[in-house]
Amino acid sequence: MQSLNKLFYPIKCLTCDQLVEFVYGLCPTCWGESHFIDGGCCDMCATSLIGESQAGDLCDDCLTKPRPWARAAALMVYRGNAKSIVMRLKHSDRTDLAYPVGEWLANSAKPIVEHDTVAVPVPIHWLRGYWRRYNQSILLSKRLSKVLEIDHCPNLLVRKRATRKLDGMSASERRETVAGAISFRGQKAKRVKGRHVLLVDDVLTTGATLTECTNACLAAGARKVSVAVLARVAKKN
Ligand SMILES: [Zn+2]
Numbered sequence: 001m002q003s004l005n006k007l008f009y010p011i012k013c014l015t016c017d018q019l020v021e022f023v024y025g026l027c028p029t030c031w032g033e034s035h036f037i038d039g040g041c042c043d044m045c046a047t048s049l050i051g052e053s054q055a056g057d058l059c060d061d062c063l064t065k066p067r068p069w070a071r072a073a074a075l076m077v078y079r080g081n082a083k084s085i086v087m088r089l090k091h092s093d094r095t096d097l098a099y100p101v102g103e104w105l106a107n108s109a110k111p112i113v114e115h116d117t118v119a120v121p122v123p124i125h126w127l128r129g130y131w132r133r134y135n136q137s138i139l140l141s142k143r144l145s146k147v148l149e150i151d152h153c154p155n156l157l158v159r160k161r162a163t164r165k166l167d168g169m170s171a172s173e174r175r176e177t178v179a180g181a182i183s184f185r186g187q188k189a190k191r192v193k194g195r196h197v198l199l200v201d202d203v204l205t206t207g208a209t210l211t212e213c214t215n216a217c218l219a220a221g222a223r224k225v226s227v228a229v230l231a232r233v234a235k236k237n
């Protein structure tokens with residue numbers, strides 16, 4: 001039946017026009033350019049580590065200045081096809097991508113999930129949500145929580161004020177820009193009180209936004225916060 005369907009509805013690669021064998025598959029070229037992370041990264045910020053590494057290893061930055069969250073999992077390095085996936089999901093109305101990609105992210109995040117984990121997406125300001133009509137992080141956390149069979153609390157966090165786009169800013173500029181921009185909804189706090197929160201976002205760059213979100217979750221009573229992101233921007237050396 002699938003081959004008959006393929007005759008009438010050829011299956012395209014997730015990110016290009018190449019025909020592929022399976023629904024939600026990547027063609028060999030896009031697969032090769034996707035830079036999936038498979039070990040060898042910092043346990044706390046998911047940046048790639050040079051040389052041999054073991055589970056639990058941290059990068060120099062996290063050793064010097066630990067993050068407020070406990071652990072991070074990332075699916076891909078933010079370059080090549082990972083950029084294309086994030087851009088399509090975020091700006092091209094390709095909300096359908098959240099289905100397969102959210103499942104892949106769930107697999108990456110599985111090792112850091114605990115018995116009481118609740119998934120919480122990073123919020124966008126309501127005005128940005130109005131124009132974009134959706135928050136890609138909610139789509140991802142919804143799919144991830146379903147695959148991992150964990151609780152989902154999509155509206156715990158709120159962006160109190162709109163911030164400028166952080167692209168191109170330095171780490172300190174990003175920190176200043178998002179400082180105090182995120183808080184939690186008091187009536188939702190009981191959903192995370194005493195529990196492990198898994199923050200879900202599309203990209204981790206310097207971690208300024210995720211730091212604000214972590215602090216808001218801890219203020220809401222979470223016992224611990226971890227992070228799951230689609231793509232980790234490689235640090236400049
Ligand atoms: Zn392709």
Ligand SMILES: [Zn+2]
Binds near residue numbers: 045046058059060063
């Ligand atoms: Zn690190």
